[in-house]
Amino acid sequence: MKPSENAHDWLGKGFYFWENNFDRALDFAVHPPGKKKYKSPAVLGAVIDLQYCLDLLDKQYLEWVKYSYKNLSMFAKTANMLLPTNIAGSKAKDLLIRNLDCAVIENLHGMRITNNLEPFDSARGVFVEGDELYPGAGFKDKNHIQLCIRNPNCIKGFFIPRKEVKWNSSQPVVEKS
DSSP, X not given: OXXXXXXTOTTOSBEEEESSOHHHHHHHHHSOSTTOOOSSOOOOEEEEOOOSEEETTSHHHHHHHHHHHHHHHHXXXXXXXXXXXXXXXXXXXXXXXEHHHHHHHHHHHHHHXXXXXXXXXXXXXXXXXXXXXXXXXXXXXXXXXXXXXXXXXXXXXXXXXXXXXXXXXXXXXXXXX
8 A cells, every 4th residue: 555645635644544434435446536447446444543643523633733724824924825725626516625634734743743742643534525415414425534544553454344244133134235
């Protein structure tokens, strides 16, 4: 595997995973954004220890990201530069190209290194994406939790996921997909 290093990777540079979401991962592999196509789309499972995680489901870390944006914004203004922007994909209404988010996260990592603070091994965030499940819904059909692993030592191993078997009191029931 190679880490992703795109300027639009919303959680910064690293290895990207869906948290406990086989179907969403497979959907992404079968229908990747843009023109990219995979010859044999598949899902690979991983055992991951997030270690020191920039968890964007935790208020403390959200405050740090907000501070990083202010810091980056002040720097851009002082240097007479424009901040990158988040934009929708070619056929999507969602902000899929997250240049600003990536810059803010990478700035936070840089600030920690500059200040001799412990670097984050991983980042975790909710990605709201897709169509509303019903009119006025706050839920969308492609929502997921995404992980970005910066420290490859967080990845403990890989496995081929198997279909989940549901158990009832009398016999196992295999879910169909």
